[in-house]
Amino acid sequence: MAHSVQRIPDREIVIDGKPNLYFGGTAYLGLQNHTPFKELYLNNVTKYGMHYGASRKSNVALDIYEAAESYLANWVGSASCLTMSSGYLAAQLVVHHLLEKGHPVIAAPHAHTALLINGVKTASDMDELVQFTSEEIARNQQIPVILFDTIDFSGQQFPNFEGLRQLPLNKVILVGDDSHGIGIVGDNGNGCYSMLKALQPAKLLVCCSLGKALGIQAGAVFGDHEDIKLLEGTSFYGGASPASPAFMATLLEAKDLFSERLETLKNNYRLFKSQLKNPSFFDHIDGHPTFEFQNDEVASDLNKDGFVFTNFNYPDENGPRVSRLVLSAYHKKEDIQKLVASVNTLTD
Template identity: 50%
Template structure:
């Protein structure tokens, strides 16, 4: 059942006049409600305005975009970066740029619909995907396979080790990875999965991501080689799209200390939660990531009766399976996490 609220949900959420602990959403670092981060954002709004709707190809260009893209590329470990106004747009931008006659698209299990240029279905297993890719290469060797997948697919299939991915003929394909739930959270200094994947023998690697989940700003990014990003930014798609708000990118550049502190607190909260759980193996989770999935409807209802609200709804559409997920954030207090763990231990005893 959908609940409507009137302010951004922090560690607590008020529903029908009653406070609940909130362990949901994607504000992993708790930046959206952090006073220091908000003050920095407001300062940059005063300098850059609330929005910038002009094309990046205009004769008047703001230098903050290039500075932010250079910073992000260095953080991620890529040669180059292009920013857009959202993670969804970044994913569509990438898919459409690669949608040419000499490419053939394949979708790994649980791939986010943002990467689909048109309605399609993903393969249900990596074994089926591997067979299809190798059959394609045998019959159409001049059409490069493009494999799409999510780095954090909440099944633990990909991040952190990407073992199933490695059965594919990586040296013969382009790999496109949506790292929206990883960038800012996992990897060296929150750089996400680009460096990890670049160690594999992949013909070409592209990573796209929302910057809203890990960095708390409304923006998206695409990371890859200088040649590929240069080609993509010369397309009408990029020239016709409004860029992120300059104030958001300026805040990203100036908030490194805040990001570092929040990331450390988040990892501390994850460790506390796992240590307090009697049976952590009964939840599905990934090392160093703050999302814990489960399919027990009764458990969700039990937690709600104890004034704890989680993320739980059919995703990505009404016909999909119910997705229930506990999400820790850097804004949670020790007492919040211990209360949640206590309830889980009681229910699963």
């Protein structure tokens, strides 16, 4: 059931006049309604305006984009970076480009829909992914591309990437969507790029939304200088409006806020896990603040106890019903304790 609300969800959400604790969405660092973060953004709106109405390939270049992209590349450990107005567009840019170059493109199970455009071959399971990859390598044509989500909620990727390790990585291009990793996993939240680079694929590109953990309405692509330069030369990149410059400036100025909120999130995560009596009830990726389950009765009882959380058919109405508890930095200690007490009672 969809709930219509009148304001951005925070730790508390009012439905039918009744307050509920909210454990859904993807605002992992709880920045979307965090006053210090909003103040940074509003100051930058005053300086940069609401939108930059020009192509990034224009003969006039706003320097905040280069500064933000240099910061992001240094942070995640890539040689270079470009930004787009959304994570969805960033993913589409990469996949369109590789298909146009003639590469066979194969999607791993659970890859995000942003990666799945016409021309992409989708594997139903890891065995089929290995088979498809071996067949493309044997054809001795263009090097195959493997699309995947770094955090795919199946446990096959982050933190050890067992699924990818089944592939001849030195013979493939990896394209990872790190939208659920950037800002919360890795070294001070810098995501999965360095972990994937350590696997030594033939090439690596990582795209992501900056709008989940980081609260920045934009997308990014990370890779080598040459690959990013090629992407910047495409009509796809040149024809798309850029991200808001106010958000780019806020990204640069919110470094301390990101670190502070990440520490709060980690404390909430440790508290929830330490008090959870039946952790096997959940599908959970160690180190990630999401706890997924499939039990309509427990979901209904949690709602009755005053909790609203992710609970809908994904990625479309034909997909499975996903119930997912999402911990955020905006939750207070007592929120976590109340949730875990209810979960322990219902799953005992």
